[in-house]
Amino acid sequence: MFEDDPAFAGGLDLNASVGVSLEEAVHGAEKRVRLPTGRELNVKIPAGIASGQSIRLKGQGQEAPGRRPGDVLLTVTIAQHQVFRIAGNDLRADVPVTLYEAVLGAKVRVPTLDGAVELSIPKNTSSGRTFRLRGKGMPVKGKDAGDLFVTLKIALPDGNDADLEALMERWRDTKPY
DSSP, X not given: OOTTSXXXXXTOOEEEEEEEOHHHHXXXXXXXXXXXTSOEEEEEEOTTOOTXXXXXXXXXXXXXXXXXXXXXXXXXXXXXXXXXXXXXXXXXXXXXXXXXXXXXXXXXXXXXXXXXXXXXXXXXXXXXXXXXETTOSOOOTTSOOOOEEEEEEEEOOSSOOHHHHHHHHHHHHHSXX
């Protein structure tokens, strides 16, 4: 193709970006987008799109006499989420647990993209331990979804708790580790 060819749109293409939520990227959405040309249109965001991927909007770029209109390359950016961090096709999340749940073991509710699930925490689980929930990460078109990695964070009660402090002092003095 040559620039003299009327079908050639080189130089008429435009770049733009659109921000979407994690949920919109996972499930798909329709977003109203203002193009660099000033036009606004509804754009279908396909389910399973990743941050950095582009959507080509054919014929929505700049126009010039005797040439077909250029395209707009719309780059998708996924906004930061309150709970999940994206790591490729995997998701990561920190989940708070109480001291007694970590020591005695428990079942805790863990958020996922499809709703909360119960995670069994074994006795004597340390803060920072990470659990893998297979298939609960980012869905990938034509492939299995990534995984969700849940890291437990022990959350102590707010304020001073004299009973807890006395227990820990006895523990420190009788069972050092």
